[in-house]
Amino acid sequence: MTRYRSIVMLLRLQGLEDDMLAFDFEGKDTFADAEGQNDYQKRLMAYLKANPEIGVAGYPDGTFRPYQKINSQEYAKVLLESLNYEDPADYTWGTVPAKAAEIGLVGDASDVNMATIIKELHFAVFTYDALTLFAKGSDVTLGEELGTPIVITKLDxxxxxxxxxxxxxxxxxxxxxxxxxxxxxxxxxxxxxxxxxxxxxxxxxxxxxxxxxxxxxxxxxxxxxxxxxxxxxxAKAADTDKPELTSAVATANKTVQLNFSEEVDANALIASNYTIDGLTVSSAAYEVDADDNPIKTTIILTTSSQEQGTIYKVVVKNVTDLSENVISTDHDEYQFGGLPKDEDKPELQSTVSLTNTSVELIFSEALDEAKAENVANYSIEGLDVLKAERQTDKSRVILTTSAQQTTTIYKVVVTGVTDLEGNMIDSDHDESLFAGIAPDSTKPRLVAATPLTNTTVKVIFDEKVDEVTAENAANYTIDGLTITSAERQDNEAEVVLTTSAQSSPHVYTVKVENVTDLVGNVIDSDHDDKAFAGKAVDTQKPEVKDAQSLGNMSVKVTFNEPMDKEFAELPYNYYLGAELGYPTKVVKDTTVTDGTVWILTTAKQASKVYTVDVTGVTDLSGNVLNEDKDTAEFAGIGTDDTSAPAVNSAVALNNNTVVVTFSEELDPATVVEGNFTFAYSSGNEHASHKLPENATKVILSDDKRTATLLFSGVTMKSGVIYKVTVANVTDAAGNAVSATTNNSALFASTSVSNPAPKVTSAMLLNNQTLKIMFSEPIMIDGSIDTDDVTITHDKTGVDEFTGTIQNTVLASDKMSLTIYYTGDTFESAVLYTAEVESAKVKDVFGLVMLDTENDNNKVLFGGINTEVKGAKISNIVSIDNNTFDIIFDQIVDVASLVNTDVKVKKDSTEITPVLVRAEGSDGNKVRVFFSGTPFDSSIVYDVELNKDHVINKNGLVMDDNTSKFVSVTTENAAPRLLTAVATSSDTVKVTFSEFVQGVDSSDFSIDGYTVDSVAKVDDKTYTLTLDTDTTTGELLVVSIQSSSDIKDEANVGSVDTDKTAKFVAK
CATH class of the missing domain: 2.60.40.1130 (Rab geranylgeranyltransferase alpha-subunit, insert domain)
Incomplete structure (x- = not known):
């Protein structure tokens, strides 16, 4: 398809073709290459020049190039313009494929690219699809707007x-x-x-x-x-997890294998979505399995020739998972080492006959497909080579030959076959001998006939049979019965016949004729019939026999008889409760294949007991389930993690800092310097800039997936490739990094210096509270005293600031420090300078002090007149009828606040709580507990605190220590057992609904076991140790003894002894 024809189509789709044909082009501005074109082309080019809003600008040299071939991306852009989508408001040149897929112009973004030249067929399909779409801002299709609506065929x-x-x-x-x-x-x-x-x-x-x-x-x-x-x-769950590039490795001099965290969509097959500095990516393809099915987590890139020892970095963009989530920008690149060019010639290693007309050739390495499947490249004296097929592993070829002779020794000679690098077959290893084998002349036999229902019979052969002859009902006869259909089963050696109604206990004989095996041998006439007893009409309702969890997202449901596949595989016939809902998939078990066992794919389970409720499923005779036996309990399997964490990448952040990323969260206790070993790999390493074997210090990131390692007193120089190897680092579940795979990464050194932290800015929160910001995360060496932050100003007539530091708080991101002063205030309209003592502030490793060059430890800030005040009660929230929370307007210290400091009053009545404690992590809340039910929900109570025991960070006591509250009628629930989870074969973690006290081993009962000891995990959670190991998968129940003395934290409410918790033994 040429450029001018595509532009004419654009005009036609925009209703402008007639306008163009009527345009007077003589003497009008036009494109540089208009001279010499025919009048139609001249008119078109001048019209486009006169109407730039159409969006056809031409090439940078001023030419139009009417006969230039266009690619699919260029024509997709034409169609987007026809549909009123504008560049750049709605898309850009780079996002044309994505936009085309988004609006439904193409099925996948990979259908649109710069490599595919538009041919007439593609042109027609693209245009047809555009006519079926709604233009932007329109409620009719483009075809309807142009008076040519598309008639849509009914979907099947x-x-x-x-x-x-x-x-x-x-x-x-x-x-x-x-x-x-x-x-x-x-x-x-x-x-x-x-x-x-x-x-x-x-x-x-x-x-x-x-x-x-x-x-x-x-x-x-x-x-x-x-x-x-x-x-x-x-419906499946929302998938918002972005795919991640988890590894990249060169598998040959021109191929790189990329592994992703999940299956990726067809846009992963667009070569332009991958960039590798120093290499050209010419193609991308899915890896395939042994059955030639795509492995959508693995992409194979074909590149230009790599250099051995060079570290390359592949960067991925625009690739999405099957749910259209775009690849994570935090995990979209990976380094790999280049491999040398393969100069080894492929060798023919062995040959063996598979059948009388097929031979398998095994080579030493993967072969080029076109050369391997060219029959002219094989010769076998005495045989004709009719077909050559390269197998999925690429190193095996199966030849189809003319019929071989038994006991004859044949020699196959291979010529012209090359490996993937183009190396020709080794002439010293290009031939092999094999023995011909006789054709398969063994006739299939009928070995059994078994009635399944009153109208079905299963016949079993001693080998796989041909589908066409096996499914011809005329090839079977049963005296006294009519056979209406025959269906070969998945194992290809069994056939199910549908018959008229059988009589019981009548004995029938099924006779088979004309059925052949896979090579055409007809049924053995001496073994072509079998007797079976007719089966009575089945009126017995089937039952759910059992349910068992096979994994975190899989459940096996067993029935007492085979079930009808049509209904048994419908997910909405199985309900697993509110938490798990319906399964998303149901398939017949591949081990027990008679239809009694079905496998459900569920949502992620917890280690708890679930119930599956089955409806709408029938047996082979059409009987519906027994309503009294259509449920089964099963023990859910929680997400026990058994996979080892993997090293994803390593990158030199600067000349003494290396960042190593992992595939999952790590156990912080195992992320220590000695578990990371650094070694020289290649390049020119300077004697004075060698990395030692271990770093000086390591810090784990907040997401626990990135380890930052710093070398003190050592700096790298660029031009060196290092290798970091990780050992003994574990994930949160205790799985250690493998000792052999995914435990190391290469990285290139850098000469970029590690900058010292700097003060970047400061601001006053009030006239006694100063917040200082830094250029990077910091740590405080010791504590910050008044002498460590010098405050000065140069305004005449204003006293020197003499405040002293009362408290300091380092932010959770370690990027700012808030300083609370007492004793003096900053004055409004005065410009102050804060100078921070460099020795007290260091980088997050504690190794590099605050930078003092160019006054990088000093900062200016302006005084304000906002006064600091003592705390006030901002709200009182009733939790239940004997508990409430007091919320303050700022962070306070309540360490000295006790129950007698809180007074609740109404008239002459005064109520004192039994317990007062801090609540939450924000520092501005206390929880107050009372005995019994002292409050009336219809009365407004006064609350008064001891103001001297509620102190803010500036050291001030409360500004207002009174408030009011109204109770609620909600009862204070007794503490109760919430969950029980097996943590090992002899330990169980139990969790209560609230803080409890007075817990010991005599409080618990588990049938068949004795609780030997109890260990506190936190105020709500305890670990029970049993006297003996439990049996894996056993359903057990934890009960609270009626004599238990467990109380809530206020020692007011007693534990609910009626509540139990089930758990699944490990």
Whole structure:
């Protein structure tokens, strides 16, 4: 497709073609290459020049180039303009593929790129699809606007599958070329509440319509109605986790393997989404498994030739997961070492006959597909080579030959075959001998016939049989019965016959004829019949026999007889309670394949007891479930982490700091200097700039996934490749980094200096509180005293500031320090200077002191007249009828506040609490507990505090120590047992609903076991140690003894002894 034809189409789609044809082009401004073109081209070019709002600007040299071939990205941009999308308001040149996919012009962004030249067929499909879309700001399609509406063929819907909470895929039996309007669908939940459908577009080569919907409730049942037919499905959870690049490794001189944290979409196959400094990425493809199915977590890049020993960095952009989350910008790059060019020639290692007409050749390495599948590259004396197929592992080739002769020794000679680098087959290892084998002449035999129901019989052969002959019902006869259908089963050696109703106990004989095995041998006439006893009509209702968790997101449900697949595999026939909802998938078990066992994919389970409730499932005879036996309990399996953390990358932050990132959160106790070993790998290392084996200090980030290591007294020079190896570092579950894989990373050194921290700014919060900001996270060496922060000013007539430091608070991000003064105040309109003692403030490692050069430890700030005041009560919140919280207007010290400091009054009545303590982590709240139920919810009470025992950070006592409150009628619930979780085979962690006291081993009971000891974890949680190991998977119950003395923290409420907690033994 040429450039001028695409522009004419743009004008046609915008209704401007007639205007262009009537344009007088003579003497008008035009493009530089208009001279020599025909009049049509001249008119077109001048018209475009005169109407720049159309958006066709030409090339930088002023030419139009009408006969230039255009690619799919250029034509997609033309169609976006036709649909009223503007550049750059709605998209940019770089985001054309993404925008085209977003509005449904294409199914995937990968369909639009600069490499694909538009041919007439693609041109027609693109244009057709554009005519079916609504232009921006319009309520009709582009085709309707132009008077050429597209008639959409009715969809042949197969099923609806949820991708995540806001993406649902409509799977089709037949492909379609147009996505219908969202108005033809209706989506409702189980309460018939409608959910909006925002857009619909085609995916997967026309076999899927993807719907963008309102966020649906995870594991809840929904119904999508199309053309009067309802399709039920279970919504999956919202997926907001961005995919991450977890590793990159060169597998050959021109190939790099990338591994992602989850499956990535087809936009991962766009080569331009990958950049590698120093290399060109020419293609990207999914890795494939043994069955040639794509492995969507792994991408193979083809690059230009790498240099051995060079550290490259691959950066990924625009790649999304299947839920359309764009790759995390914090995990979108990875370093890898280049490999040398492969100069080893491939060798033929062995050859073996597989059948009378097939031979397998095994080579020493992966082969080029085109060369390996060229039959002219193989010769076998005495045989014709009819076909050559490279296998999935790329190093094996299977040849299809003419019929071999038994006991004949053949020699295969290979020529012209190359490896992936183009190295030709080694002429010293290009031939191999193999023995011909006889053809398979063994006839299949019928070995059994078993009735499944009153109208079905399963016949079993001794080998796999041909599908066409096996499913021809005319090939089976049963005297006294009519056979209406035959269906070969998944194992290919069994066939289920559907018959007329059988009589019991009548004995029938099934006879088979014309059925063949996979190579065409017809059924053995001496073994072609079997007797079976007719089965009576089954009226017995099936039952749920058992349910068992197989993993954190998998449950096995067992029935007492085989169930009908049509209903047993419907997710909405299984309900797992409010927490887990419905499963998202149900499949027949691959071990027990008779239909009695079904595997459910669930939401993430906790280590607790769940119940599955089954409805709508029938047995093979159509009997519905026994309503009295349609549920089963199972023990959920929590997320026990057994995977080892992996080293993702290492990067030199500066010349003495290295950052190592990991695949998951780490146990801080194991992130120590000795567990990181540094070694020289390549390059020119200076003798005075060698890295020692271990860093001086290591700090773990707040997200516990990044370790920052600093070398004191040592600096690197650029031009060196180092390797860091990690050992004995574990994740939160105790899994250690592997000793052999994913435990190291290469990084390039740098000469960039590690800057010392600097003071960047300061501001007053009031006239006695100063906040100082720093250039990087800091630590305080010891404590900050008044002499460590010098305050000066140069305003005449204003006294020197003589305040003393009462308190200091370092912010949680360690980027600022708040200083609370007492004894003096800063004056308004005075410009002050704060000079911080450099020795007291260091970088977060505690190794580099505050920078004093260029006064980087000094900062200016202006005085304000906002006075600091003592704390006030801002609110009193009633928790229940004997507990309330007092909330202050600022951070306070309540260490000396006791129960007698709190007085609650009404008239002459005074109520004193039994306990007062700080609440929460904000520093501005206390909780007050009372005995019994002393309050009337209809009365307003006065509260008075001892103001001398509530002190703010500036050292001031309360400014206002009184307030009022109204109680609530909510009863103070007794403390109760909430959960129990097995932490090992003989320990159980129990959690109460609130703080408790007086807990010991005699308070607990577990049938079959004795609690030997109790250890406090926190005020609500205790670990019980049992007298013996439990049995893995056992369902156990923790009870509180009726004689228990457990009380709440105020020693007012006694524990509820009726509450129990179930747990699953480890």
């Amino acid at each position: 819907v197969k099923s609806v599958v949820s991708v995540n909470s806001s993406i649902q895929d409509v799977k089709l039996n037949k492909t379609t070329v147009v996505a219908p309007s969202t108005s033809v669908f209706k989506l409702v939940d189980s309460d018939n509440k409608e959910a909006a459908i925002e857009s619909a577009h085609i995916r997967d080569n026309g076999t899927t319509i993807r719907l963008k919907t309102d966020a649906l409730k995870a594991n809840a049942l929904y119904t999508l109605t199309y053309d009067g037919t309802a399709y039920k499905f279970v």
